[in-house]
Amino acid sequence: MSKQRIVVVGNGMVGHKFIDNLVTSEHASRYQVITFSEEPRLAYDRVQLSKYFAGSTAEDLALTTESYYQDKGVNYVLSDKVVDLDFDNKEVVTASGRREAYDQLVLATGSFPFVPPIAGNDQPHCLVYRTIEDLEAITASAQQSKVGVVVGGGLLGLEAANALKQAGLETHVVEFAPRLMAVQLDEGGGKLLRSNIEALGVRVHTQKATTAIVAGEQYRYRMNFSDGSHLETDMILFSAGIRPQDELARKCGIDLGERGGVVVDNHCQTSVKNVYAIGECALWDGRIYGLVAPGYEMAKVALSHITGGDQQFTGADMSTKLKLLGVDVASVGDAHGNTPGCKSYTYSNDVDEVYKRIIVSADNTRLLGAVLVGDADGYGILQQLCVNKMDLPDDPNALILPSIDASGAMMGLDSLPDTAQICSCMDVSKGAICCAVQNGSQTMAEIKAETLASTSCGGCTALVKQVLDAELTNLGVEVKNDICEHFAYSRQQLSDIVRVTKVRSFEVLLDSHGKGHGCEICKPTVGSILASFWNDYILEDAHIGLQDSNDIFLGNLQKDGTYSVVPRVAAGEITPDKLIVLGEVAKQFHLYTKVTGGQRIDLFGAQLNDLPHIWRILVDAGFETGHAYGKSVRTVKSCVGSTWCRYGVDDSVGLAIEIEDRYKGLRSPHKLKFAVSGCTRECAEAQSKDVGIIATEKGWNLYVCGNGGMRPRHADLFATGLDKKTLIKYVDRFLMFYVRTADRLQRTSVWLENLEGGLEYLRKVVIEDSLSIGVELEAEMAHNISNYQCEWKTTIENPERLKRFSHFINTDTRDSNLAYVVERNQIRPANEQERIAVVEVIEPLMA
Amino acid sequence: MTKQWQTVCKVEDVTPGTGVCALIAGKQVAIFRTLKEKKLFALDNFDPFGKANVLSRGIQGSIGDDLVVASPLYKQHFVLSTGKCLEEDVTIPVYHVREVDGVVEVAA
Numbered sequence: 001m002s003k004q005r006i007v008v009v010g011n012g013m014v015g016h017k018f019i020d021n022l023v024t025s026e027h028a029s030r031y032q033v034i035t036f037s038e039e040p041r042l043a044y045d046r047v048q049l050s051k052y053f054a055g056s057t058a059e060d061l062a063l064t065t066e067s068y069y070q071d072k073g074v075n076y077v078l079s080d081k082v083v084d085l086d087f088d089n090k091e092v093v094t095a096s097g098r099r100e101a102y103d104q105l106v107l108a109t110g111s112f113p114f115v116p117p118i119a120g121n122d123q124p125h126c127l128v129y130r131t132i133e134d135l136e137a138i139t140a141s142a143q144q145s146k147v148g149v150v151v152g153g154g155l156l157g158l159e160a161a162n163a164l165k166q167a168g169l170e171t172h173v174v175e176f177a178p179r180l181m182a183v184q185l186d187e188g189g190g191k192l193l194r195s196n197i198e199a200l201g202v203r204v205h206t207q208k209a210t211t212a213i214v215a216g217e218q219y220r221y222r223m224n225f226s227d228g229s230h231l232e233t234d235m236i237l238f239s240a241g242i243r244p245q246d247e248l249a250r251k252c253g254i255d256l257g258e259r260g261g262v263v264v265d266n267h268c269q270t271s272v273k274n275v276y277a278i279g280e281c282a283l284w285d286g287r288i289y290g291l292v293a294p295g296y297e298m299a300k301v302a303l304s305h306i307t308g309g310d311q312q313f314t315g316a317d318m319s320t321k322l323k324l325l326g327v328d329v330a331s332v333g334d335a336h337g338n339t340p341g342c343k344s345y346t347y348s349n350d351v352d353e354v355y356k357r358i359i360v361s362a363d364n365t366r367l368l369g370a371v372l373v374g375d376a377d378g379y380g381i382l383q384q385l386c387v388n389k390m391d392l393p394d395d396p397n398a399l400i401l402p403s404i405d406a407s408g409a410m411m412g413l414d415s416l417p418d419t420a421q422i423c424s425c426m427d428v429s430k431g432a433i434c435c436a437v438q439n440g441s442q443t444m445a446e447i448k449a450e451t452l453a454s455t456s457c458g459g460c461t462a463l464v465k466q467v468l469d470a471e472l473t474n475l476g477v478e479v480k481n482d483i484c485e486h487f488a489y490s491r492q493q494l495s496d497i498v499r500v501t502k503v504r505s506f507e508v509l510l511d512s513h514g515k516g517h518g519c520e521i522c523k524p525t526v527g528s529i530l531a532s533f534w535n536d537y538i539l540e541d542a543h544i545g546l547q548d549s550n551d552i553f554l555g556n557l558q559k560d561g562t563y564s565v566v567p568r569v570a571a572g573e574i575t576p577d578k579l580i581v582l583g584e585v586a587k588q589f590h591l592y593t594k595v596t597g598g599q600r601i602d603l604f605g606a607q608l609n610d611l612p613h614i615w616r617i618l619v620d621a622g623f624e625t626g627h628a629y630g631k632s633v634r635t636v637k638s639c640v641g642s643t644w645c646r647y648g649v650d651d652s653v654g655l656a657i658e659i660e661d662r663y664k665g666l667r668s669p670h671k672l673k674f675a676v677s678g679c680t681r682e683c684a685e686a687q688s689k690d691v692g693i694i695a696t697e698k699g700w701n702l703y704v705c706g707n708g709g710m711r712p713r714h715a716d717l718f719a720t721g722l723d724k725k726t727l728i729k730y731v732d733r734f735l736m737f738y739v740r741t742a743d744r745l746q747r748t749s750v751w752l753e754n755l756e757g758g759l760e761y762l763r764k765v766v767i768e769d770s771l772s773i774g775v776e777l778e779a780e781m782a783h784n785i786s787n788y789q790c791e792w793k794t795t796i797e798n799p800e801r802l803k804r805f806s807h808f809i810n811t812d813t814r815d816s817n818l819a820y821v822v823e824r825n826q827i828r829p830a831n832e833q834e835r836i837a838v839v840e841v842i843e844p845l846m847a
Numbered sequence: 848m849t850k851q852w853q854t855v856c857k858v859e860d861v862t863p864g865t866g867v868c869a870l871i872a873g874k875q876v877a878i879f880r881t882l883k884e885k886k887l888f889a890l891d892n893f894d895p896f897g898k899a900n901v902l903s904r905g906i907q908g909s910i911g912d913d914l915v916v917a918s919p920l921y922k923q924h925f926v927l928s929t930g931k932c933l934e935e936d937v938t939i940p941v942y943h944v945r946e947v948d949g950v951v952e953v954a955a
């Protein structure tokens with residue numbers, strides 16, 4: 001039997017989905033597929049288009065490859081537009097004159113950007129935003145522009161505005177309606193979004209109808225508005241909505257809607273036999289769906305009909321969750337409250353810039369819609385409540401009011417049916433995720449690979465994670481990240497509790513949120529949380545029992561019970577005089593000396609009784625503690641840089657010292673190591689540090705989350721060409737965000753790998769301030785910096801504290817168990833055999 | 848066994864939740880005061896695993912119902928009341944300790 005021929009016109013997101021579904025189905029062998037694309041490449045992820053401006057390439061955005069199509073036997077023709085349909089001969093005709101026969105024809109021609117009929121809209125630098133070629137044109141135009149205007153304040157318009165902003169342009173949004181995102185948001189939501197966006201420096205002009213684009217005086221163009229006002233700009237991006245690409249259907253007499261769109265039935269069939277339409281070109285029940293998920297659904301339905309199945313398209317959920325210019329925005333169901341008799345609950349918080357509104361049925365039992373701006377974490381649950389017509393919780397307020405443990409206040413996932421669609425982009429149900437978990441998937445990465453859930457827009461990520469965790473729990477797999485048996489909370493949760501309840505002591509926290517007496521895991525954790533929030537002196541009596549011996553005695557405990565002494569030598573730069581002091585101290589107290597891997601000098605073998613005397617001398621000579629014992633900033637390694645090195649581009653030592661001085665003493669979940677190199681030869685090995693900085697001709701390049709040690713990780717390039725002020729701002733925010741959110745003993749490398757959204761998300765939080773916490777993070781850092789005190793200095797000035805520095809509480813005698821041998825002219829602890837012939841216990845030479 | 852009570856220090860010298868070390872008749876004794884009940888315990892100061900006199904500098908807490916101290920070197924737990932190690936089959940000496948008129952006394 002010869003194969004049936006299917007021609008797919010348009011290889012966009014939906015056309016490709018149709019083809020991919022077909023070639024991976026059991027019916028694959030019965031069909032021969034050919035697809036035509038007007039664009040010069042196969043399908044790519046239009047949803048992620050904006051990422052192109054953040055450095056993604058056309059390859060990164062690709063949804064498929066030519067070799068995949070070849071492997072699967074799919075024929076494809078690029079850069080050739082289908083211009084005619086010959087229904088009698090069942091053939092399509094392309095612009096290049098090619099004719100191709102079909103048995104079934106699928107129109108997946110998508111839509112095109114609507115450009116309002118304004119005089120002058122066809123000049124150079126008047127652009128649209130839909131294809132990769134459009135992006136290239138925008139980039140080129142932006143390079144020759146200072147000011148850019150986006151016409152249209154909808155979802156795509158705001159994404160476009162973000163692109164212009166990132167390109168460094170003064171950015172304006174001109175909207176005809178009285179508010180932004182009028183389709184999705186209600187008035188309150190639109191207002192907050194506007195103020196958030198304006199705070200980012202994007203100017204918003206609502207209720208403006210453009211009448212003409214004429215030559216400008218200061219900038220390239222001048223836009224005249226109907227109210228007599230005007231705005232000057234160098235470039236204009238039209239994003240005033242989309243129109244279905246129905247040109248071909250129109251020409252060939254296929255039924256269209258009054259305002260365009262190829263009319264389809266529940267099987268996605270058009271008015272012409274054997275011709276289907278799917279995606280944004282299709283008009284179902286008088287509606288065009290401008291989102292990808294309904295398009296994917298149509299692709300499934302059309303394929304089902306062609307292959308003899310009976311799936312139907314019965315409408316789709318238009319709920320959306322997005323990050324626009326870094327602001328979380330979500331809209332669910334009847335966001336405007338148009339349902340007769342409906343009621344609403346609104347939560348609005350100007351301080352944190354959060355607006356949430358839910359619309360419920362007249363009898364208060366069903367969720368009809370929701371609008372979230374500023375905090376869209378509840379989106380997944382709300383969308384499920386709405387789509388599955390589930391019972392509202394007794395107190396619907398809980399759905400929008402902030403609480404420490406929001407997920408707990410929400411309804412249980414158990415009540416969701418297995419058929420509930422969790423990821424709408426990839427059409428993954430709760431049942432499919434649970435099934436993957438039952439078959440062994442345990443992490444988000446595994447779930448993504450197995451089910452494709454959360455691999456497109458990402459809006460469902462939080463919910464997918466919750467389903468995963470719930471199912472793991474059902475299977476008896478422990479997903480607890482309780483820190484220990486005394487607290488059923490993660491470090492992050494404990495830290496939230498401390499912050500919200502303003503607890504200042506371990507005992508109180510144990511009483512209110514824990515059980516038992518604590519241990520060597522939770523005590524230091526809480527100690528470090530308390531220290532990082534309240535920044536009390538670490539040796540307060542109330543905190544002392546929480547600290548490791550290293551922290552109490554401000555030195556690292558060595559194998560024989562003595563301590564090491566590591567003064568800070570910022571950036572490794574040290575004067576001869578200070579070097580001499582170190583040598584003298586080592587001699588006087590019989591310490592072993594070694595240059596560390598962190599560009600400073602470690603003095604080993606100090607006895608408890610001697611520590612205060614040693615530090616007295618060091619502090620007097622201008623040294624400070626190096627925090628070698630603490631979970632805090634260790635060293636900022638530097639190379640010699642432009643002051644001496646013939647290749648140096650900038651003063652790496654100067655910056656390293658400044659950075660080390662700035663962050664010294666900062667308490668964090670784990671130690672922090674930095675480095676600054678003076679040029680790309682990278683002698684300071686900055687790319688292996690938590691924070692690495694490299695000088696370039698264009699400014700400082702910032703790398704984050706590198707690690708040496710047990711599991712080395714190359715740092716990721718975070719931002720480039722920074723001036724010092726911006727650099728420090730980013731590092732402030734980065735560090736504080738890490739301190740606030742990482743688990744105990746989680747280096748930045750591991751933290752990043754576990755951070756949902758990864759590097760991209762981190763960039764958004766730090767650079768775009770998507771959570772609007774930038775100012776807060778910087779303020780906290782400033783607070784930390786201004787409260788810095790050298791712990792050793794504080795300690796030696798306080799006789800009470802010095803009492804602790806004695807091996808015995810009831811005598812000045814020293815620990816008689818210590819024994820040393822001399823090797824390479826210095827002491828080291830004696831081993832078991834050598835102990836037999838005990839070497840004298842060394843007393844310091846008191847000066 | 849004849850036990851001789853010896854005065855060690857004032858009870859406030861042992862901050863609740865921490866320990867100190869005393870030299871009693873040539874023995875190093877780690878004295879602990881608990882955080883919640885402020886009870887006193889005394890164990891040998893020698894860590895048999897790390898082979899160093901450091902137990903008084905360990906962090907106190909509880910594992911299940913046992914009050915314990917964790918060695919600051921390699922974190923093995925020793926039960927304060929019995930000296931039993933929870934990880935390995937080792938028990939270290941315990942000593943008598945009491946508070947008399949605000950003063951800590953040990954018999955070792």
Ligand code: SRM
Binds near residue numbers: 557635671706747
């Ligand atoms: C002294 C030093 C070795 C030396 O003689 O050069 C050293 C000594 C110790 N290192 Fe280190 N590390 C030293 C540089 C490093 C470096 C190199 C560097 O910083 O450039 C690394 C790899 C870089 C990194 O951390 O990414 C390093 C990776 C580690 C690790 C593994 C960390 C990891 O993320 O995998 C540990 C274990 C830990 O922290 O859990 C560790 C832990 C330790 C401890 C604290 C172990 C302990 O608890 O006794 C050692 C105690 C030091 C002391 O008594 O003062 N040390 N350690 C170096 C001190 C640098 C300084 O001036 O502060």
Ligand SMILES: Cc1cc2nc3c(=O)[nH]c(=O)nc-3n(C[C@H](O)[C@H](O)[C@H](O)COP(=O)(O)OP(=O)(O)OC[C@H]3O[C@@H](n4cnc5c(N)ncnc54)[C@H](O)[C@@H]3O)c2cc1C
Binds near residue numbers: 014036039083
């Ligand atoms: C910037 C941007 C952001 C977006 N963000 C989201 C989002 O967050 N969430 C979401 O759900 N949706 C989003 N969308 C919408 C989503 O991209 C579309 O819903 C989806 O691409 C529709 O797929 P389609 O295949 O119907 O159309 P398209 O992807 O547009 O594909 C149609 C293809 O057909 C080609 N074509 C047209 N006519 C012919 C012809 N005659 N011959 C040959 N080829 C032809 C076109 O050139 C095009 O390549 C976004 C869109 C844009 C532009």
Ligand code: SF4
Binds near residue numbers: 641648652
């Ligand atoms: S990194 Fe560059 S500037 Fe620094 S020492 Fe090496 S070559 Fe010189």
Ligand code: FES
Binds near residue numbers: 426457
């Ligand atoms: S809903 Fe878009 S990726 Fe899951």
